Amino acid sequence: MTAPATDRPRPTEGVDPDLDPAWLDEPAPRAGRDLLRMRPVRALLRSRWYPGIFQVPVAAVFGLVAYQLLAGPGTAHRNSGTALMWVLWWPVLPLLFVLAGRFWCAVCPFGVISDLVQKVVGANRPVPRWLKRYGIWVIDAQFLAITWSDHVWGIVESPWGSGILLLLLTTGVIASGAFFQRRTFCRYVCFLGGLCSNYGRTGMVGLSADTSICATCTARAACYNGTTDADGTVLTAACPLFTFPRTMDSTANCNLCANCVKSCPNDAIQITVRKPTSELWSVRTPRAAESFLAMAIMGIVLIQNLTMLSIWTDALTWIADTTGITNAALVFTMAFAVAVAAPVGLLAVASRIAAARNVEDTWTNFARFGYALIPLDVAAHLAHNLFHLLAEGGNVVTTLAELFGAHPGERSAALVGTGTIQVLQYALLALGVALSVYTARRLAHRRYRTTARRRGTLAPYVVVIALLAAVNVYLFALPMAHRM
C-alpha cells in the first residue's frame, strides 16, 4: 500500500492536532489525465448525438424487455425479457458502475421517458424540500422494499412480476417528469441511481471543473442551467441531476451526460481518470444515509446469497419453530431484517468503538467509515452477480433464439465451469477486501494526525471488513441454486 500524502500542513501550536482546522482542510487528491484532451472523446461528448446514440438502442431493448415480460412466455427460463433483465443487465450493471460511474443513468430508458414527459407536459415544479433532504433514505427504503417483495412475491422468477415492477417504476418516472424539474426521480428517488452513486464512487472516471477557470466565469452557471438562444430556445439542457460542476466534490450525482461539457464556454470541464476508490476517502461531507445504503446493500447481497442455499430453509424453519410464527411472509421478514441489520449493526458497533478512541462521535464515524465498506460491497455484489451471469448466461442466448424463431434445443445455461466461477468470485472478494482496507486506512490517515488515533480508529473497521469478507467466502463456497 502506498503511504498517505505527506504534504500536509504543520500542526498549530497549542491545538489538539486532530482538531486543527488546517489539517482538516486537505485539498482533494490530484486528478489524473483529462480524457477531454483526447480528440475522439471530446468530439463524442460534444456531439449533439451524444448521449442519444446510446439511448436509442437501450430504449429499444427496454421496449422489447417490457413487451416480453408482460406478454411473453409465462415461465422465467423461457422468457427473453427475464433473461435480458435479470441474467444479463442486472449482473453487468455494477461492473458498469465501477468502470464508468453513473453513465448508465445518462442512457437509462427511465431518464429518457422522464425527459420526454417533461417536454410535453412538464409542470417543472421545484423538488420538494423533504425529498431533497431525505431522498437518500427514500432510496434506501425503496431498495429494501423491492428486495423484500422480490422474495415474498417472486418478482425475479416471474416475468409478469418483473413486468409489473417495470410499470410501477415507469409510473414513478412519469409522475416525476410530469410535475418536477429535471430528473428528480433519478436524483432523489431511483434505487438504481442510489446504487449507482454509491458504487460509482469507486470508479475510475470522474467529471470535475477547473475551479481556477470557473472563478473568472461570467456565463451565469451555464453548466448548471443550460444555455438558450435569444428566443429562449434551449440550446443545451441543464444538468439533469442538479449538480453544479464548480462546487461538486463527488461524482455521485454526475451521469456523464456531457451537458456541462457542451454548455461551458470556457472549456473548464474535465473528465479525468483517477485511482479506483480515491473518491471514497476524499468526500468532504460524509453522509450517514449513504453509509447506511452501502451496509444495507451488503445485507441484501448476503440475503440474496443465503436464499440460494439450502441452509436458508433451515434458518426459516428454526425461526418458525423458535417464535411459533406460522406466517411465511412474517418469518421471511424477520430473517430479512436480521440479514440487512447485521452489517449495519456491525458498522455501528465498530463506529462506537472507534468513537471511544478518536475525537468524533459514533454517528460521524459511521458516516465517514461506511464509505470504506463500499469496495467490499461492490466486490460481493459483483461476485454474486457473476454466478447469475456465468452460470445462467446461456439462457439469454436460448431465449433470444426462441424469440426469433430458432430452436436451440436443450443446452446447459452455464457459460463456464463451477471452478472458474468460484476462482473469479474469490478473486473479486480479495480485491474488495484489499480496497476496503486501503480506503479505511486512507480515511483514518486523512482525518487523524496522531498515530494512536489512526490505529485505534482503523482497527475496528478492519475487523468488520474481515468478518463480512469471511461470511461472503463461506457463502460462496456452498452450493447455490439457480434463479431461472
Next chain:
Amino acid sequence: MHRPSRIVALAGLSVLLAVLGPAGVASAASHVTAAGSAAGVLAQDRTPAPGPSSMAGMDGMAGMSGMDDGSMPGMDHGSAATPGTGAPAGSGAGPAGGQGGHDDMAGMPGMSNGHDDAAPVSRPVGWVVGAFVVVNGLMMAAAAVLRRRRPARPVTRRRRPATV
C-alpha cells in the same frame, strides 16, 4: 417549446406506450374479471412452484403449516442437492461441467426451472396496461393543466439574512 419538438416528443411517447401496451386500453375490459390483487396475480403466474429464493408459493402466504414437515413448495429444496458453484466436480452435465445441476432439476419442486409443462395462465395484461395508461394519462393531463395555469418560474435565490 417549439411545436415540432413537441410533436416529436408526443410521437415518441405514443410509441413507447404502444410498445408497453400491446393489448391496448380497448381490451382492458375483457380482462377485468381476471384481475386479482397484486400478490395473487404474481402468485398465480408462478406455477407450479416458486424458485428457491422465493416464498410466493407458500400456500398463498396464508400460513406456514407446511414448514415443519418440509412439505412446503419452494422451501423443501434444501434437503436435495442443489448443484451450483460449490457442486462436486462429478455433478457436471453439459459443456461447463459442475453447472449441469440446472438441467437435472427439471420437475423438482422448489426449483424455478422445473415447470416447463406448466399450463398457460391467463394474465390480465390488458387490464394492467390499461390501468397504467389511464393513471399516467391522468397524471400527465394534470401536469399539463398545472403548466398552463401556473407556468414554472426560475427559482430566485434567497438572500441570506445579515448576521451581526
